[in-house]
Amino acid sequence: MSTQMQADLTGTTIAGHGLDWPQLFATRAERMKASEIRELLKLLDQPDVISFAGGIPDPALFPAEAFGAALTSALSGDSKGAALQYSVSEGYKPLRDWLVTRMASLGVECSADNIMITSGSQQALDYLGKLFLSKGDTALVGWPTYLGALQAFNAYEPSYDRLTPLGNRSAADYRETAAANGGKVKFAYASADFANPTGETLPESARNNILDLAEELDIAVIEDAAYQSLRYDGDEVPPLLALDIQRNGGIENTRTIYCGSFSKTLAPGLRVGWVCAAKPVISKLVLMKQAADLHSATLNQMAIHKVASDGFDAQVAKIKATYHARRDAMLAALSRHMPEGVTWTKPDGGMFVWVTLPEHFDGAALLAESLKTERVAFVPGKAFFADGSGANTIRLSFSCASEAMIEEGIKRLGRVVRGG
Ligand SMILES: Cc1ncc(COP(=O)(O)O)c(C=O)c1O
DSSP states (O other): OOHHHHHHHHTHHHHHTOOOGGGTSOGGGGGOOOOHHHHHHHHTTOTTOEEOOOOOOOGGGSOHHHHHHHHHHHTSTTHHHHHHSOOOTTOOHHHHHHHHHHHHHTTOOOOGGGEEEESHHHHHHHHHHHHHOOTTOEEEEOSSOOHHHHHHHHTTOOEEEEOOTTSOOOHHHHHHHHHHTTSOEEEEEEOOSSOTTTOOOOOHHHHHHHHHHHHHHTOEEEEEOTTTTOBOSSOOOOOHHHHHHHHHSSGGGOOEEEEEESTTTTOGGGOOEEEEOOHHHHHHHHHHHHHHTSSSOHHHHHHHHHHHHHHHHHHHHHHHHHHHHHHHHHHHHHHHHOOTTOEEOOOSBSSEEEEEOOTTOOHHHHHHHHHHHTOEEOEEGGGGOTTSOOTTEEEEEOSSSOHHHHHHHHHHHHHHHHHO
């Protein structure tokens, strides 16, 4: 074989000639665009920027020592072979058993067969998009909604329609719109507690409206519970899955697929989340996981299991105390420094406050101005809208800034907004 041919086979020469990659990519890749948030996060490492941009946990609160001990223990004695070996796609059984108890505390009676461990809840969203959406089918999502959900679903080329839990649009109307877009409505996706990006929580009546609509349309409900444990005040509202069980008498009769995560409570870097749903859904997801990555890292699942069983509630209490104080600091600072005409949500938990500016504002332009003149970062809200609206909104996260930084950052942001 000539050197030239060898080079062609390895791709070296082809790459050198500048292949027209996009014409080779599948149509599903067309909607895969760089996330504004992730691109932005790369630029924010400068020490003089006060950032309300990343919706990530404060690393100072990670239970690093507990994880150190858990990893050492998993890699010692009898468990070390299992910790480093291939394992089952359903996930580490002791962790699934722990989750059965945790779900029961939320009003969800289930067995370990109703639970599959995923690599973060993000993986669950990808799998659920793959499981339900044929090209042209419709997903119902909030306007705005979690950007990562849109990114996960986009790969399956759906249409989106607006889920309005407090509105009264008829099932027939949703059905007709979906048919006009060349498919069927397949699921409603909702983050019921302290949603990303708005921080809002759906009252029980709104959760019931979603279940009513889903029953009428005969579709699935995807419940994204990433922030559910982070409540700072107000009473717990039962998860959609718990309400669905109450209506239908048991998890096997439900249509709600609950996506949980240890990312916001223990540590996102270990990539451990879970799905809890009726067995037919779990069985299909297990086959998908086998095909995609076989299983989530066993060592990480063991560490999460040990740290969760030794002190999940204490860890959650610790982070809640810190985030609660930061949430209060942000709401107080917004009241002090924002001009009239600006409104914001008052979240009962989670990590976000959602700000709506007067109509003429553009969040992206405001960010550029804010970084230039006041060195404050946030996320422009438009990316969270499936219909491209929301230019006059911004998302602020209070999870990673100290109370003093929050006061200073919001004061600066107030100056930028007044200037706009
Ligand atoms: C609403 C929501 N769902 C899911 C995720 C994904 O989290 P993970 O994959 O770390 O569980 C996030 C992460 O920020 C989120 O905000």
